[in-house]
Amino acid sequence: MSVQLVATSAIPKFERGVRLKHDTVRERHVVLGPEMLIELNQTGTAIMNQIDGASTVTEIVDRLAQQFEVNPQDISQDVAEFCTSMMLSRVLSI
Amino acid sequence: MHIDDAKPGPEHMTETTIPAPQVLLAEVTHRCPLQCPYCSNPTELIKKDIEISTADWARVFKEAAELGVLQVSISGGEPAARRDLTELIRAARDADLYVNLITSGIGITKSRLDNLVDAGCDHIQLSLQDVDSDGAKLISNLNQSLERKLEFANWVAEMGVPLTINAVMHRLNLDRLPETIELAQQLGARRLEIANVQYHGWASLNKHVLMPTQEQSDKTNQIVADARVKLQGQLLIDYVPVDHYAEYPKSCMNGWGRVALIVAPDGSVLPCHNATTLEHLTFPNALDQSLGTIWYESHAFNIYRGDAWMPEICKTCDRKEVDYGGCRCQALAILGDASAADPVCSRAHPHALVVANDHVSQGYEVGTEKQITYRPNS
Numbered sequence: 001m002s003v004q005l006v007a008t009s010a011i012p013k014f015e016r017g018v019r020l021k022h023d024t025v026r027e028r029h030v031v032l033g034p035e036m037l038i039e040l041n042q043t044g045t046a047i048m049n050q051i052d053g054a055s056t057v058t059e060i061v062d063r064l065a066q067q068f069e070v071n072p073q074d075i076s077q078d079v080a081e082f083c084t085s086m087m088l089s090r091v092l093s094i
Numbered sequence: 095m096h097i098d099d100a101k102p103g104p105e106h107m108t109e110t111t112i113p114a115p116q117v118l119l120a121e122v123t124h125r126c127p128l129q130c131p132y133c134s135n136p137t138e139l140i141k142k143d144i145e146i147s148t149a150d151w152a153r154v155f156k157e158a159a160e161l162g163v164l165q166v167s168i169s170g171g172e173p174a175a176r177r178d179l180t181e182l183i184r185a186a187r188d189a190d191l192y193v194n195l196i197t198s199g200i201g202i203t204k205s206r207l208d209n210l211v212d213a214g215c216d217h218i219q220l221s222l223q224d225v226d227s228d229g230a231k232l233i234s235n236l237n238q239s240l241e242r243k244l245e246f247a248n249w250v251a252e253m254g255v256p257l258t259i260n261a262v263m264h265r266l267n268l269d270r271l272p273e274t275i276e277l278a279q280q281l282g283a284r285r286l287e288i289a290n291v292q293y294h295g296w297a298s299l300n301k302h303v304l305m306p307t308q309e310q311s312d313k314t315n316q317i318v319a320d321a322r323v324k325l326q327g328q329l330l331i332d333y334v335p336v337d338h339y340a341e342y343p344k345s346c347m348n349g350w351g352r353v354a355l356i357v358a359p360d361g362s363v364l365p366c367h368n369a370t371t372l373e374h375l376t377f378p379n380a381l382d383q384s385l386g387t388i389w390y391e392s393h394a395f396n397i398y399r400g401d402a403w404m405p406e407i408c409k410t411c412d413r414k415e416v417d418y419g420g421c422r423c424q425a426l427a428i429l430g431d432a433s434a435a436d437p438v439c440s441r442a443h444p445h446a447l448v449v450a451n452d453h454v455s456q457g458y459e460v461g462t463e464k465q466i467t468y469r470p471n472s
Contacts, residue, residue, distance in 0.1 A: 017284075
């Protein structure tokens, strides 16, 4: 099944009833939603921390590139794929 | 809570560590305005006068969170039968838990719903007996139950709170599954649980009326697969197939004492809803011991952890980390041995369920309600 990636001009935001939590017992970051628990890796956590309901995917990519000192074009595909998968899980919407 | 102090070598574990629990099911009452004949409450319902207090629940939520629990499902019975439901929700949120409210929607007015949401209810799961009004009445044994639920669902949508429709499916309503999926969409649900009845407790008393046919079961698998593709990204669909027609057992509770714990209305702490049918076990109470001590140290939680308890066929099976041997209550109920492989397992018991399925009824007809054993309201 092919899924269309989120547009770079889109502004991802958290769906209502979804939040990030630092799980101190297991030392990890998770997404909590309706009977849903998604464990985030370091990359996922970094992307999610940039979701502010105001920034476009391009702006998020640029900030992450600066933060991790990489070229934006090297991470734009990963960020778009991550945001798309979060949209399919109804964690993010645009 | 000193989790590291609470990790002695459990008597039956082969793993070196016990994972911390992630989910708490808080059965705050067994009272309910509905009388569904597949209710997951035990057949011996706990009475109102021994329900634990608001303060006791607040302590349970706090201990659970410290132990590693991230999500609480406040359930029943009907949780709204407790007048302190708003306080319970607030206490769970104060403990920094994600709060799911599992409700029938009956007995919650719009202004009360407002209060529950203000108190911190994150998500509402609404049960649905049938999209057909007469079918809903037949199952709930309550007039106008469908109409009242639809009104409730509309309030939830107006408030923008995420909604899950929990559609419990069986022989009498499975043919209306496509309409059920459509209704969930119309109500603006984010999630739909298509949950076939699990035949324990009350449901096992009503198996002759509720057990679907093999044909219904096969058709359902296809409808769900198609809907998941069609509604991807819109409606998340969780599916619980008919266990008795499966080749392998369900991963009951994701393994005994692995992920979830249940606190019953009287404070007793259980590894699954139906564990009280395992009469050889004594279940500890949250009023007497901390949840950490119960989770890591109690005999009741340790007995079916790991693989030491398993029969040889499970111990050497490549699926033992997939289904953890399946359901202990079902093993006892059908095979008379709580340590046997789940009777559903086609490797362990090629013929165990053939007999059970002979009792399937011939369907919905006038007078069906007379063949039903309803659970009482309290």
